[in-house]
Amino acid sequence: MVIIIGAGLSGLLTAFRLKKQGIPFKILEARNRIGGRINTVLESNNTPVEMGATWFQNNHQNLIALLKELGLNGFEQFMDETVLFQQQANSPIQLMEIGKQAPSYRIAGGTSNLINALFQTLRDDEVLLNQTVTKIIFKEDSIQVYGNEIFAASQVVLAIPPKLWANKILFEPNLARDLMDVAQQTHTWMEDSIKVALTYKEPFWQDDDQPGTFFSNAGPITEFYDHCNIERTKFALCGFINSAFKNFPHEERQNLVINQLKSVFGQKVESFLDYEEGVWSEEEYTFARSEYDVFPHQNNGNTIFNQPLFNDRLFISSSEVSAESPGYMEGAVYAGNVIAEKLISFIK
Numbered sequence: 001m002v003i004i005i006g007a008g009l010s011g012l013l014t015a016f017r018l019k020k021q022g023i024p025f026k027i028l029e030a031r032n033r034i035g036g037r038i039n040t041v042l043e044s045n046n047t048p049v050e051m052g053a054t055w056f057q058n059n060h061q062n063l064i065a066l067l068k069e070l071g072l073n074g075f076e077q078f079m080d081e082t083v084l085f086q087q088q089a090n091s092p093i094q095l096m097e098i099g100k101q102a103p104s105y106r107i108a109g110g111t112s113n114l115i116n117a118l119f120q121t122l123r124d125d126e127v128l129l130n131q132t133v134t135k136i137i138f139k140e141d142s143i144q145v146y147g148n149e150i151f152a153a154s155q156v157v158l159a160i161p162p163k164l165w166a167n168k169i170l171f172e173p174n175l176a177r178d179l180m181d182v183a184q185q186t187h188t189w190m191e192d193s194i195k196v197a198l199t200y201k202e203p204f205w206q207d208d209d210q211p212g213t214f215f216s217n218a219g220p221i222t223e224f225y226d227h228c229n230i231e232r233t234k235f236a237l238c239g240f241i242n243s244a245f246k247n248f249p250h251e252e253r254q255n256l257v258i259n260q261l262k263s264v265f266g267q268k269v270e271s272f273l274d275y276e277e278g279v280w281s282e283e284e285y286t287f288a289r290s291e292y293d294v295f296p297h298q299n300n301g302n303t304i305f306n307q308p309l310f311n312d313r314l315f316i317s318s319s320e321v322s323a324e325s326p327g328y329m330e331g332a333v334y335a336g337n338v339i340a341e342k343l344i345s346f347i348k
Contacts, residue, residue: 002343003028003145003153005133005169008036009053009329010317011159012118012127013066013336014343019121021344027122028131028147030285034119036160037190037286038329040110041197043274047234048110049197049227051278052190053329054238055104060330062337067107070117074105075230080211084264089218093264095211108230111329135170138310155346157339159317160285161188162305167288179304184291186299189319189327190280191287194241196257197227198272203235205265212237214264220245220256246281253277300326312346315339 002018004011007029018025033039039052055077056063067074085096107113119127131147136156143153158165166175166183174180205212205226212226224239245253254275261269281287305321308314317339322331 001026001151001153002155002157002347003143003151004157004159005145005165006036006159006318007031007034007119007127007129008159008318009038009115009118009332010319010336010339011036011157012115012122013333014157014159014317014340015126016118016121017337017340018343019126021348023344023347025126026151027127028133028145028151029127029129030132032129034127034129035112035115037280038111038115039278040112041276041278042110043197043199043236043276045199045201045234045273047199047236047274048112048229049199049236049238049274049276050106050111051195051197051276052280053111054106056107056329057102057104060325060328060333062324062333063330066333067114070114072113072117073108073230075108077104077106078212078226078228079104080213080226083211083213083215085214086216086218086264091218096215106230114329133169135172136314137172138313143310143313155313155315155343157315157317157343159336159339161191161288161318161320162186162299162316163188163191163288163290164285175309182299182302182304185294186302186320187294187297187327188286188288189297189300189331192243192246193278193280194243194246195238195278195280196221196241197236197238197274197276198261198269199234199236199274199276200272201235203228203232204268204271205237208268210265214239216260219260220253221260224261241277243281246279250277297327300331308342315342 002025037052135146137144145151162183214224219242227236227238305316319332322335324334325331
């Protein structure tokens with residue numbers, strides 16, 4: 001029995017590959033939902049907004065191949081060639097030409113469609129939620145994984161960010177000190193991000209011939225994009241808030257966001273149907289404090305994560321450890337595929 005810790009993209013993809021080979025497994029997920037840092041929220045009128053991972057590019061060939069394999073579609077992110085720009089907090093809003101940009105893409109219906117497509121190929125008893133793993137004991141002929149109960153395993157896959165397992169899981173015997181040091185100083189993708197989205201009955205910015213793209217050096221919003229669905233029947237704006245605002249009370253942060261957007265788009269911005277935030281530093285199964293400052297993508301893709309441990313019984317996965325595009329959905333797909341290949345080769 002392979003125990004996979006984490007029901008994010010890399011963990012679910014590994015399980016999907018094992019399932020095809022008839023290899024038994026269980027996924028243990030600490031949250032009460034699947035997806036990890038992929039989280040599409042359905043707002044009024046079933047308008048999907050992304051509180052986590054959102055975009056991919058043409059060079060993300062592993063992810064594109066997986067979408068094709070699962071029968072899912074992508075579509076190009078609408079991007080204005082003229083954008084709204086705010087230099088400083090008290091600066092007037094300017095129109096700025098940025099020209100045609102390299103395209104980014106979103107997954108039709110929401111990024112969680114990818115997660116759900118993988119999940120639907122698995123049995124309910126193969127994915128266990130609310131299972132916080134606290135300890136893993138490697139014995140000579142067995143492995144014990146301590147969640148809400150004790151699970152016996154032949155191999156274990158750590159499909160969660162390195163900083164999380166380094167800080168929250170006790171290993172017996174201990175992992176090597178150099179591995180633990182690197183893990184604790186590995187940046188977790190999205191860990192300090194704040195996503196914000198507002199949904200609308202109509203795309204007022206489009207109707208008023210305004211750009212739907214906004215960049216600011218001031219904040220709280222730093223970047224904002226047209227977030228309508230592929231059919232352009234559901235209407236939203238979505239982007240990022242400066243992480244310096246993460247400690248503000250929700251109501252105060254929302255008021256600051258709305259006031260900023262009024263200065264950008266005018267009074268119509270107040271006609272939103274829903275206001276949604278995703279503050280990832282509040283997610284205990286994403287965020288772990290670092291003893292030292294960790295810069296974006298620090299130690300992502302570090303080769304120290306490549307080798308299985310404990311005689312090919314412990315495998316390290318997640319987007320952060322990927323040798324390709326670490327810290328992105330593409331990295332999670334690459335890692336999930338690689339770990340599945342190693343397990344299948346070893347077990348078969």
